[in-house]
Amino acid sequence: MKITFIGGGNMGSALISGLIRKGTDCGDIAVVEPDLDRRKLIGQEYGVRVYDEATIESMDCEAVLLAVKPQQLHQVASKLACLLENQLVVSIAAGIRATDLSEWLGGYKKVVRVMPNTPAQVSKGVSALYAMPGVEAKEMAETILSSVGSTIWLDEEEKMDAFTALCGSGPAYVFYFLEAMLEAAGIMGFDVVESRRMVLDTFSGSIALASESQDDAATLRRKVTSKGGTTERALLEMEKNGVKENIVKAILAAEERSREMGIELGNRSC
Ligand SMILES: NC(=O)c1ccc[n+]([C@@H]2O[C@H](COP(=O)([O-])OP(=O)(O)OC[C@H]3O[C@@H](n4cnc5c(N)ncnc54)[C@H](OP(=O)(O)O)[C@@H]3O)[C@@H](O)[C@H]2O)c1
Incomplete structure (x- = not known):
């Protein structure tokens, strides 16, 4: 599976490291990260492809993982909207509802919202996942998040608030x-x-x-x-x-x- 990370900060790096440890080829991972120093560090440390902005080439993947701060997500999503074809979009941004994200992506519905917790940084996290109705290929999100700990699928997005209170915090x-x-x-x-x-x-x-x-x-x-x-x-x-x-x-x-x-x-x- 080819994955493109938008944002290579703490959580993005933890997931990249987990995926590589679990056998994902570093050539299958791309990272879009505007910060030059971070970009260099990620490229050197993990041997993944790095880009300063999202382009058609960087978005040639099956899954896009949004790992930017919640406040940055609206702007990021608006720019990504025209680059999406059939990729699964997985967002780990705390608090942003899948329906809001879908709207910011121009009505794109292949969205999974995830809430990981900080022990993911040492591969001992627990993540809750919620897929918008009708999403197929949910297992791609499962593969990504299970590389840093255990996973639990929620059938209603409202339960994400309870999960956040219990396991996120x-x-x-x-x-x-x-x-x-x-x-x-x-x-x-x-x-x-x-x-x-x-x-x-x-x-x-x-x-x-x-x-x-x-x-x-x-x-x-x-x-x-x-x-x-x-x-x-x-x-x-x-x-x-x-x-x-x-x-x-x-x-x-x-x-x-x-x-x-x-x-x-x-x-x-x-
Ligand atoms: N850390 C956790 O344990 C944890 C737990 C649960 C959920 N989350 C969620 O995970 C997300 C990421 O958190 P984090 O702690 O990893 O944050 P972070 O370390 O600040 O990482 C976000 C990265 O995205 C970059 N970025 C900003 N705008 C971008 C753009 N337009 N395109 C691509 N990359 C861009 C940022 O660069 P700049 O610094 O230059 O802005 C930064 O390097 C957040 O939404 C947070 O809610 C994190």
Whole structure:
């Protein structure tokens, strides 16, 4: 499959690197990137074809992956509209609805909207995909995104807001919890290097246990919590302060914000 990336920034590079690692020939990848230094870097690092702007030659592909900032997408789409023939257009721009993008592409309907998350940069991402009704060749989008982690197809675009709140923003919630544990480690006298190793190993070990175990999260938590022990004291403190309840509220607030941003971005970019 020949793929053209529009935008070779953080996420574009992560996807290119993932595809090449998974066996895509670098000759099948083209990147349109206006920034000269970035363009040179990508060309040298991955051996892919690079262009400073989208042309008929650069768009000779089966799939076009839009990896520019959401605010840049309207302008980019307007320019691409006349270069599209039958390519699948895959957008990873956060918050831009497929219907808005389709309109900016002059009514082009072969559009898949994707929301990846930042662990994609280390091939451990999870991406949600939504295809506009009638789109065939969805597997091309699947191939691209599965090169940097797992994928989940959504049957309704509205669910993208919930996915964004849960998994798009999710890494930040995990980092927030990490920050709290690291702060406690510092207060209890561990230095930065040892704290980082201990806390990260506790996280990755717990995730590995949760992934491999038949028990659900609540059961695993109970198994660490002995009556009258240290874990029980910590969890009682968290419950008293409504930590779990407030995390749920926070995620629902993020979903609401994602919905608002979809409207704002759709209107503002017109
Ligand atoms: N980073 C993530 O983890 C993540 C997660 C989910 C979704 N996303 C989405 O992925 C998209 C890209 O994010 P990013 O973090 O990779 O951004 P980024 O690092 O800023 O990359 C965007 C690149 O596109 C280039 N560009 C701008 N205008 C262009 C044009 N007309 N044609 C071709 N390239 C153009 C930019 O160049 P200039 O810098 O010169 O403008 C920049 O190098 C965003 O829409 C974001 O919402 C990212």
